[in-house]
Amino acid sequence: MMNDKLYMAIDVGTTKVCTLIARVSSNAELEVVGTGVAPSRGMKKGLVVDLGAMQESVRDSLKMASWDLDRELPKACVGVTGTHIISEHSSSSLNNGHGDQTISLKEKEQVIRQSHPKVAHDQELLHVIPQSYHVDDLQGIRNPVGLSGKKLVVESHAIIGEAASMDNVVRAVEGADISVGSMVLEPLASAEAVLTGDEKEMGVVLVDIGGGTTDIAIFSDGVMCNTSVLPVGGFQFTNDLVIAYGIPYHIAEDAKLQGGHALPDEVDAEEWVEVEGYDEGMPYRIRRRELCGTLSDRASELLRLILLKVREAGLDAMPPAGVVFTGGASNLPGWLELAGEFIPGPMRIAAPTGLLGLPEDLQSPTYSTSVGILLWGIRHPVEQESYGRQRRNESFKKGRHWLRWLSKFIGTKD
Ligand SMILES: Nc1ncnc2c1ncn2[C@@H]1O[C@H](COP(=O)(O)OP(=O)(O)OP(=O)(O)O)[C@@H](O)[C@H]1O
Ligand SMILES: [Mg+2]
Structure with a gap:
């Protein structure tokens, strides 16, 4: 056990931060030995907007994942997404x-x-x-x-990504006293967890619908050949309910999880979705079919945008292995049926499975990226200096250079 190598992945998402720690034995057996999921605070559309809050979320998920490990933690592999890519x-x-x-x-x-x-x-x-x-x-x-x-x-x-956006993700992780060893584009990571070799060879579109972004990656002849990011995810589905029914966000989120469906015709016209508020007042009541109508409109629009991105990538037909959906928002019941009305060819919703030690509740499309980041880190080892430290040193050097120039200019010694 002590000779096993530890690996760590941190998936800094818009709705959750997930930390996974795994050990790989000398005979290449992989086992997940620590998992931690904490609600994400401080991120919008894949970008860190409140560093302090984000660092706290990372610390919470890390504490959960590492509480019974009495070994030094390895450097982390961290995912990156956002429209800056x-x-x-x-x-x-x-x-x-x-x-x-x-x-x-x-x-x-x-x-x-x-x-x-x-x-x-x-x-x-x-x-x-x-x-x-x-x-x-x-x-x-x-x-x-x-x-x-x-x-x-x-x-x-x-x-290519924006340095400042990537730096913020690094800082969010470093705030939990963890070094970043490497970074991976999130859809590239998700692909490690859910795509088969055959799918990548034949040609496939991977669509990861998260909380704040939908990441699209196209594979052909075994490698990724196109990527794009749409600034739409589960958050926008919920936000539409907030606007349509004038209800608080957390109520709308509960209503979506309780009664959401992408095909309004599939639900009973007389059914109501009831969500209790935090106080003792009356529960919020929404006609289920209406709620699903709002979600269906957003889902249809997202599917059209996905098709547009595929066309922009230069594909005039869907590749032979079709579309693989993953990410938390692909859990919406009826998603696949609705997608079939817009996109021709084979499609499926994928979740990470078959990993020793991975708890059952993490074997869901929600955790494809997290598991993928872990697998990426293991399959693409990088023996490099800590990513964050390296960057910081560079800017430190630049800063000193500038100071020297300034002191020469105003005639003081540095
Ligand atoms: N059963 C469900 N029906 C509809 N939406 C769902 C369901 N389960 C989860 N979601 C949605 O999935 C979203 C979270 O997905 P995920 O965990 O993949 O996002 P994330 O990784 O935090 O965000 P991102 O990758 O965009 O930064 C939330 O908006 C949530 O409402
Ligand atoms: Mg994600």
């Missing part, structure tokens, strides 16, 4: 100078490194995902290592 195509080529030699792993790594796009000072490169390679005139190669040729080209998909 952009993706860019990049490519690079390398001349294999020594004639008709075979391409080595070193050259493959070098051409990938060269394809890293330059980002502005207020941006941060999150991932560079190689899509395919060309060796001389041969195109569409998955792995060029071992092939012979004079010229190697890589086509990559780069994911």
